[in-house]
Amino acid sequence: MNIVVCVKYVPDATADRQFESDNTVDRVGVDGLLSELDEYAVEQALQLKEKAGDDTEVTALCIGPEKAVDAVRKALQMGADKGVHVSDEAIAGSDYAATSLVLAKAVEKIGSPDVVMCGMASTDASGGVVPAMLAERLGLPQVTLASVVETQGDQVRIKRDGDTATEVIGGTLPLVLSVTDQSGEARYPSFKGIMAAKKKPLETWSLSDIGVDASEVGLDAAWTAVEDTTARPPRTAGEIVKDEDGSGAPALAEFLATKKFI
Amino acid sequence: MSEVLVLIDHVEGAVRKPTYELLTIAKRLGEPSAVYIGPADQAADVTEKVKKYGAEKVYVVDDSQIKGYLVAPKAEALKQLAEKASPAAILIPSTSEGKEVGARLSIKLESGLITDAVDVQADDSKGPVATQSVFAGNYTLTGRVTHGTPIITVKPNAATPEESAGAGTVEEFSPEVSDAAKTAQIVASQPRKATGRPELTEAAIVVSGGRGTGGNFEPIENLADALGAAVGASRAAVDSGWMPHSFQVGQTGKTVSPQLYVANGISGAIQHRAGMQTSKTIVAVNKDEEAPIFELVDFGVVGDLHTVLPAVTEEINKRKG
Numbered sequence: 001m002n003i004v005v006c007v008k009y010v011p012d013a014t015a016d017r018q019f020e021s022d023n024t025v026d027r028v029g030v031d032g033l034l035s036e037l038d039e040y041a042v043e044q045a046l047q048l049k050e051k052a053g054d055d056t057e058v059t060a061l062c063i064g065p066e067k068a069v070d071a072v073r074k075a076l077q078m079g080a081d082k083g084v085h086v087s088d089e090a091i092a093g094s095d096y097a098a099t100s101l102v103l104a105k106a107v108e109k110i111g112s113p114d115v116v117m118c119g120m121a122s123t124d125a126s127g128g129v130v131p132a133m134l135a136e137r138l139g140l141p142q143v144t145l146a147s148v149v150e151t152q153g154d155q156v157r158i159k160r161d162g163d164t165a166t167e168v169i170g171g172t173l174p175l176v177l178s179v180t181d182q183s184g185e186a187r188y189p190s191f192k193g194i195m196a197a198k199k200k201p202l203e204t205w206s207l208s209d210i211g212v213d214a215s216e217v218g219l220d221a222a223w224t225a226v227e228d229t230t231a232r233p234p235r236t237a238g239e240i241v242k243d244e245d246g247s248g249a250p251a252l253a254e255f256l257a258t259k260k261f262i
Numbered sequence: 263m264s265e266v267l268v269l270i271d272h273v274e275g276a277v278r279k280p281t282y283e284l285l286t287i288a289k290r291l292g293e294p295s296a297v298y299i300g301p302a303d304q305a306a307d308v309t310e311k312v313k314k315y316g317a318e319k320v321y322v323v324d325d326s327q328i329k330g331y332l333v334a335p336k337a338e339a340l341k342q343l344a345e346k347a348s349p350a351a352i353l354i355p356s357t358s359e360g361k362e363v364g365a366r367l368s369i370k371l372e373s374g375l376i377t378d379a380v381d382v383q384a385d386d387s388k389g390p391v392a393t394q395s396v397f398a399g400n401y402t403l404t405g406r407v408t409h410g411t412p413i414i415t416v417k418p419n420a421a422t423p424e425e426s427a428g429a430g431t432v433e434e435f436s437p438e439v440s441d442a443a444k445t446a447q448i449v450a451s452q453p454r455k456a457t458g459r460p461e462l463t464e465a466a467i468v469v470s471g472g473r474g475t476g477g478n479f480e481p482i483e484n485l486a487d488a489l490g491a492a493v494g495a496s497r498a499a500v501d502s503g504w505m506p507h508s509f510q511v512g513q514t515g516k517t518v519s520p521q522l523y524v525a526n527g528i529s530g531a532i533q534h535r536a537g538m539q540t541s542k543t544i545v546a547v548n549k550d551e552e553a554p555i556f557e558l559v560d561f562g563v564v565g566d567l568h569t570v571l572p573a574v575t576e577e578i579n580k581r582k583g
Contacts, residue, residue: 013513013532017397037514096375097368123513126396126536127377128358129365132333136366141445142333145358147507157449160332161507163357164273168450169332175446181497181514182507223374223409227391230402235544235558240551243565249573252545253581255561256574259543261467261489261522262581 001056001173004107005045005117006134007075009068010035010124017124023226024093024219025124027065034071037119039078039186044149044179045117046079046187051151057081059110063091063102069202076197077189083202084110090207093219096125100133102217105210107138115156118178120145131178141171147182264350265319266292267343269336269363270312271355273453275304277311279464282423284353284416285315290384292350294428295319297343299336302326305432313430315423321435333359334443337366342437344371344411351390353382356415364415373410380420380519380540390414398513398532399539418463419519454508457493462509465492467522468538470511472496474527474548474567477504481571482526488578494518494538496528512537526567530555547571 011017011030018026034042042060049056060075062068063086072083086106094102107116116138121128128145135142146158146169154173159166161182189197207214215221241251256262266288271278281296288294296317298308302324309320321343328335340363344352352367354360356378368375381393385406392414394403407413462468469491471482479493486493495505497512511518513536523541528534530546530553538544539558546555551564563570 013398013536017400019401023403096365096377097372100369120514124397126513127361129361129368129375129377132362132365133369135334136337136369139442142362142366143446144332144362162359164278164454166452166454167332167448170447170449171445223368223372223407224376224405225408226403226405228404232395232400232402232539235560238544238556238558238560238562240556240559240562240564242551243563243570246569246573248547248563248565248570249577252547252561252563252570252574253577255545256489256522256578257581259522261543262578 001048001052001115002111002113003045003048003056003058003115003117004061004110004113005041005058005075005080006103007038007042007060007062007071008035008122009033009062009064009071010122013123019229022093022219023229028067032067032070034074035119035123037121037123037181040179040181040183041117041119042075042078042080043186044183045115048115048151059084061103061106061110062086063099065092072202073197074189076200076202077193078187079193082200085202085204086210087204088207090214090218093222094217095222095224096127096129096133097223098217098221100130100137102210102212103130103134104137105212106205109210112174114173116140116176118176120178120180131176135176138176141175143169143171143175144178146177146179149177149179149183264292265295265347267340267347267349267352268294268296269340269354269360270296270298270308271357271360272300272308275300275308277308279423280355280416280418281312282315283418283421284355285312285317286421286424287382287416288353289316289426291382291390293318295321295347295349297321297323297340299323299325299339309430309432313428314425316426316428317430318428319431319433321433323435323437328439330448331444332446332448333362334366334446335439336363337370338439338443339437340367341370343435349411351412351414354413354415356417361415364413368413371410371413373413374407375413376405376407377415379414379416382414382416382420395540398536417517459486460490460492462492462494462516463518466520467491468494468511468518468520469524469526470494470496470528471499471526472528473498475499475504477502478568479504481568481575485524485571485575488575496534525555526571528555529553530558
């Protein structure tokens with residue numbers, strides 16, 4: 001079985017994330033890492049491999065600037081077999097559509113995957129739309145937002161916690177599968193895994209390697225434009241009281257009454 | 263005036279509130295045309311409801327042939343409707359399904375997609391302007407679609423629904439759905455149990471509990487009921503199995519923006535903040551005075567929620583008489 005797991009390198013959510021002057025996300029000046037939500041995808045890819053047997057290969061695929069290779073490395077340390085990093089200056093500023101185009105072309109070049117695995121969303125843009133776009137572009141079934149993944153032969157069943165119902169979704173390989181943070185804790189790289197990762201194949205591809213023209217991607221080709229970014233003003237410090245001998249509750253009730261919530 | 267397509271958010275024909283918000287926004291942009299993809303026998307009832315909020319047209323797509331499949335058939339139906347109606351914009355509820363429908367539609371129509379808009383305003387010269395809240399609510403963006411038909415998914419509470427009578431002219435539409443769109447099958451569906459409380463994403467007040475509850479959500483639920491609020495939970499509470507995932511507020515759960523958010527026994531990690539930081543008024547009760555949640559609050563109580571909440575609940579019930 002061939003599994004391609006898409007991983008994104010994102011600015012650390014606990015750092016001060018910011019924008020460049022052209023309103024694109026600052027991906028260089030802020031420390032980055034493998035998106036936490038993609039760790040779950042790597043984990044599920046590895047679990048599928050462990051279940052399917054040794055002839056299964058997991059390829060970690062990442063698009064991003066030079067530093068983004070760290071996300072691929074982390075996936076290799078966790079246990080992916082090989083890495084592909086698509087890096088090209090022309091990609092900077094790409095929107096959802098262009099991102100999904102580059103991913104789809106790279107998946108095609110990696111060749112006939114049985115599963116294209118994704119996290120539920122990135123932790124920076126939080127769109128959650130790229131897996132569906134990938135399914136659309138690749139013409140594969142979309143089996144997305146899985147909190148539980150079960151496979152039997154070429155059949156996949158997932159539990160999907162939708163907005164108004166919990167559903168069981170079924171599909172036949174090959175397909176695009178996305179998993180949520182409910183799918184199971186992601187493993188930490190072991191020391192052995194970290195050492196082994198150094199010897200694993202890791203290729204860097206440019207746009208021309210995957211047959212995408214530079215005019216199709218990047219900020220200028222985007223179908224959407226961010227016109228303005230404004231930092232939210234810090235919240236003004238509120239009143240904090242200590243609950244001493246039951247003083248907290250009346251003070252809170254009084255606050256709620258003043259604000260007309262009671 | 264051009265049509266603006268609004269995908270109706272409903273459960274088996276029961277229209278959900280964000281639909282009316284989308285119709286209200288659609289009126290700013292053009293002539294609202296509601297798109298109903300659902301059981302045909304509910305169409306008349308749905309039409310009566312959406313025409314009160316300005317739907318001039320209601321496209322009715324009988325879903326009996328496609329309801330067993332995830333997302334893709336709806337995207338095909340909307341694509342064909344868009345080609346027929348040449349709308350000025352397409353508005354879709356920002357649910358997980360809605361965003362995926364928008365995603366596929368975007369590729370099909372080669373049109374830009376903006377997700378999770380918290381506001382959409384008309385700008386006649388260059389098409390609708392959408393506002394988004396990003397980076398855990400730390401930034402506000404405005405942007406627009408620059409290619410194709412603007413497709414915007416809109417979050418709950420992005421507008422106050424305004425009643426305004428529309429013609430509600432029904433047009434049956436039968437999309438041609440390809441076999442390729444019928445490959446992800448909905449094998450089973452278990453509707454969410456009604457809690458009798460407001461919907462989390464739509465509620466004016468949300469009372470949440472976290473690790474500090476120790477698994478006892480009774481004080482949270484009692485306070486919520488005294489305030490007429492929805493109940494939420496932090497990821498720690500969900501991961502501990504105390505509350506179902508559908509209650510989770512935060513990055514990987516629901517994003518809420520109520521008038522009042524009361525966080526109890528929640529430390530306030532960035533992942534939680536991402537889901538509630540834009541709430542108008544924030545209150546926290548936490549034993550740990552160093553908890554980062556106190557950086558966000560308008561009012562905070564350093565104390566044990568198990569004693570503070572029952573006392574506040576009693577006080578509120580007393581004041582309400």
